[in-house]
Amino acid sequence: MRKVFGPLAALTGLMFVASPFIVARAPFESSMGIVSKIFYFHVPSWFAMFTAIAICGGASLIHLFRNNPRADRIAEAAGEIAVVFGLMGLVTGPLWGRKAWGVWWIWDAKLTIALLLEMTFISGIMVRKYGGPGSDKLAAAVGIFGLAVTPFVYEAVNIWRTIHPLTSVVPTLPQRMAVPFWFCVTAYMLLLVVLLMLRVNLGKRQAALDELYLAYED
Amino acid sequence: MSLRRLLIALTSFVLLSGPAFALQPPKGQSEFVPVDTVPLADQLPAAPLLITAYAFVWAATLVYVWSIWRRMNKVEADMRTLAQKIPHR
Numbered sequence: 647m648r649k650v651f652g653p654l655a656a657l658t659g660l661m662f663v664a665s666p667f668i669v670a671r672a673p674f675e676s677s678m679g680i681v682s683k684i685f686y687f688h689v690p691s692w693f694a695m696f697t698a699i700a701i702c703g704g705a706s707l708i709h710l711f712r713n714n715p716r717a718d719r720i721a722e723a724a725g726e727i728a729v730v731f732g733l734m735g736l737v738t739g740p741l742w743g744r745k746a747w748g749v750w751w752i753w754d755a756k757l758t759i760a761l762l763l764e765m766t767f768i769s770g771i772m773v774r775k776y777g778g779p780g781s782d783k784l785a786a787a788v789g790i791f792g793l794a795v796t797p798f799v800y801e802a803v804n805i806w807r808t809i810h811p812l813t814s815v816v817p818t819l820p821q822r823m824a825v826p827f828w829f830c831v832t833a834y835m836l837l838l839v840v841l842l843m844l845r846v847n848l849g850k851r852q853a854a855l856d857e858l859y860l861a862y863e864d
Numbered sequence: 865m866s867l868r869r870l871l872i873a874l875t876s877f878v879l880l881s882g883p884a885f886a887l888q889p890p891k892g893q894s895e896f897v898p899v900d901t902v903p904l905a906d907q908l909p910a911a912p913l914l915i916t917a918y919a920f921v922w923a924a925t926l927v928y929v930w931s932i933w934r935r936m937n938k939v940e941a942d943m944r945t946l947a948q949k950i951p952h953r
Binding site: 662666679680681683684687688691727730733734737738741742744745837841844845847848851852854855858859861862 | 908910911913914916917918920921922924925928929932935936939940942943946947949950
């Protein structure tokens with residue numbers, strides 16, 4: 647695992663450095679101009695968040711029903727990373743909206759449910775921090791609940807009347823826009839893997855420390 | 865004499881009412897004229913928003929990596945302290 651980490655982190659860093667140059671070469675969207683390029687950072691951050699949520703939800707299910715500490719560590723790490731990517735999406739979105747819609751924020755179904763999803767995973771972190779004994783199980787339940795809500799966040803534009811661009815935008819991207827977009831998605835997914843490896847390792851060391859404390863008390 | 869007074873009164877009225885007429889608000893807009901482009905001065909600059917978005921992604925990543933590094937250092941320091949207290953480990 648350690649052998650893979652270095653090259654993976656270096657590749658991720660290089661892709662993030664290269665991404666603005668690749669995005670700069672992409673054509674502008676006809677009605678939005680320059681600001682449309684926030685799309686290349688905004689949408690991949692949500693893709694990464696949804697992936698982190700899927701990992702967190704899956705690991706939470708394993709931990710809840712099989713009481714697996716390794717799965718719990720993965721769920722904890724993925725839940726925390728989901729909050730980081732969600733924050734990126736919630737900040738880059740209003741920066742785009744200010745120009746495209748004329749306002750920073752609208753209490754539209756898509757935006758509101760995305761904010762609630764972010765708050766769900768923040769609550770998961772708080773449950774772990776302040777919940778006391780058994781908080782890992784409660785946090786696992788929160789992770790599963792977050793996983794169940796995620797499809798509604800993605801499909802909100804198709805279910806409710808909203809001014810947010812539709813899910814049909816990505817599949818219909820012309821090649822000159824699709825190539826930089828999927829390049830950025832790959833960079834974000836690699837970042838997710840790198841952060842997950844770092845955070846799971848931290849969890850492992852914290853578990854070792856807890857064992858050491860127990861040995862010391864005995 | 866009365867003609868002179870009348871002339872003074874008329875001249876005074878014209879001179880005093882001139883600025884009052886000049887300071888009247890402009891006529892209300894009677895029709896809207898459509899244009900295809902917003903005047904340049906009214907356009908919100910987009911580049912700073914784009915740069916802020918990219919910078920925020922970097923900042924959030926670096927802050928998160930720093931927080932992991934800090935927590936890891938604390939865990940390692942606690943482990944070293946405990947290991948010294950437990951001789952057989």
